[in-house]
Amino acid sequence: MKITINHKEFERIIDYNQIKKRIRLIGIQLNVTYEKQHPVFIGVLNGCFMFMADLMKQIHIANELSFVKLSSYDGVSQRRQVDELIGLDCDLADREVVIVEDIVDTGNSLKHTLDLVNAQNPASVAVCTLLLKPKAVNHIFDNIAYVGFEIDNDFVVGYGLDYQGMGRTLPDIYREVIPEK
Numbered sequence: 001m002k003i004t005i006n007h008k009e010f011e012r013i014i015d016y017n018q019i020k021k022r023i024r025l026i027g028i029q030l031n032v033t034y035e036k037q038h039p040v041f042i043g044v045l046n047g048c049f050m051f052m053a054d055l056m057k058q059i060h061i062a063n064e065l066s067f068v069k070l071s072s073y074d075g076v077s078q079r080r081q082v083d084e085l086i087g088l089d090c091d092l093a094d095r096e097v098v099i100v101e102d103i104v105d106t107g108n109s110l111k112h113t114l115d116l117v118n119a120q121n122p123a124s125v126a127v128c129t130l131l132l133k134p135k136a137v138n139h140i141f142d143n144i145a146y147v148g149f150e151i152d153n154d155f156v157v158g159y160g161l162d163y164q165g166m167g168r169t170l171p172d173i174y175r176e177v178i179p180e181k
Ligand SMILES: O=P(O)(O)OC[C@H]1O[C@H](OP(=O)(O)OP(=O)(O)O)[C@H](O)[C@@H]1O
Pocket: 044, 045, 046, 047, 048, 070, 071, 072, 073, 074, 101, 102, 103, 104, 105, 106, 107, 108, 109, 110, 161, 162
């Protein structure tokens, strides 16, 4: 299925049923790993809002959650700087922390979030991302423990992810179709 957003064409690559199934499995893993603990889930806004909402419905252990809001992208072109629009508002010292991202692309946002979190001396930090672009990541991360789907280096929209502010509320995920020359 194809859609057009602001004159750009996208084709569906992952439907919401697949996303829900994957989230159920990740939820089981998290419930087991943190069974006797009390983790803090830190969502990275805006993109994580749908994933965080669906994921947290699968978490049945004691937990707390909070959000940071970062901005690093303008349309499909990457800006160098990661802007922190809303910072951390909780004390993470000695806490088990799970960072929740919609996508790890270059990894710049995740690096920024990890620096913020690690500055508070948590007991542990794990990363849970719905999407990972292994071919695009610019950093070495050793704690991306939960990945929904590994995808190619295509620009994607839907399920929280936007193109020029549009497409975030689509339940499925679409990738950009590059027109043939
Ligand atoms: O790995 P990276 O290359 O840093 O890209 C990943 C980040 O980019 C997007 O956020 P964005 O900064 O576009 O803000 P948004 O969540 O408000 O869309 C996405 O939600 C991730 O947080």
